[in-house]
Amino acid sequence: MKKLVFFTALCIVALSSCVHDPFPPDPETVCEQGGVDFVNEIQPLLTANCGMSGCHGQGSAQDGFSVESYASIREEVEPFELNEGDLWELINESDPNDRMPPPPASALTADQKDLIKRWIMEGAQETDCGRTGCNYVAVPNYNTDIVAIADKYCGGTCHAGGSPSGGFTLTSKADWENAIDNRGLIDALTGSNGRKQMPPSGQLDSCIINNIIRWNTTGRN
Incomplete structure (x- = not known):
């Protein structure tokens, strides 16, 4: 009987300490619900502002961070948790010398930050909603x-x-x-x-x- 009570108590402790992250919705579902388009919105935004040579793109990955692929960007965010990922912290740094992108480049606008926020809070999925007729061009002519x-x-x-x-x-x-x-x-x-x-x-x-x-x-x- 004592063993049963102990085992039950142990299970209760284990369950109470187990916290599950929200289950990310399917990328197709995100698109259907009007969510943020990673391929046509987030990737181009980060590439344009952070993907220059010597920074986080064009073959360079300053501080080990590149914006050239979903996988590398995903390493810097925590789905549903804004303050747990480095990307959100860096674009919101109050010290200009620590923020991304650094001076003399302008900080991201409130709308751009809001787009990234929405993407993270929707699960940071690799969505490709195809809602734009614009094709991403790495080096436009x-x-x-x-x-x-x-x-x-x-x-x-x-x-x-x-x-x-x-x-x-x-x-x-x-x-x-x-x-x-x-x-x-x-x-x-x-x-x-x-x-x-x-x-x-x-x-x-x-x-x-x-x-x-x-x-x-x-x-x-």
């Missing part, structure tokens, strides 16, 4: 990737002709370089640093924005 964006969203509508919006055109490679260097184009596209959102019809898909950012940071070819 002006003629094959940027021109189409310009014609559809910018240069072919507002920033063209003799009286372009904002006083600048986006109809050539030189125009884009000038707009990025002198007109705050990247900030306008992301709606950050006090810039008025561009285009005025609504923010571009994050995949498109990040392709533009990658074009700017990978040589503007």
Whole structure:
């Protein structure tokens, strides 16, 4: 009888100390419920802001962290637990010298952080929801990737002709370089640093924005 009581007590202690993490939903279910798209939202966002050569991409993995694959990113997050993973801590560091990305790069915007937060709290799945017509391009080319964006969203509508919006055109490679260097184009596209959102019809898909950012940071070819 004593052995039975002891065994029962031992089981109760063991069960009370066992805490199970929430079971991650199936990636397809996440997509069906309108969840965050890792392939078309999270991966491009991290690649554009952290995946430069010498940092966390293009063959480099500073501090052992690379944003070039889901597996490597997944190592830095804890599903459903924001404060248990290094990624969330690094993008929210109050000390500019410790945050990711580091200066002179701008910190992630509140919307970008919220997207990462949602992804983590949905289970940090490798979701590929296919909701965007934009294809992720590691090293975009002006003629094959940027021109189409310009014609559809910018240069072919507002920033063209003799009286372009904002006083600048986006109809050539030189125009884009000038707009990025002198007109705050990247900030306008992301709606950050006090810039008025561009285009005025609504923010571009994050995949498109990040392709533009990658074009700017990978040589503007």
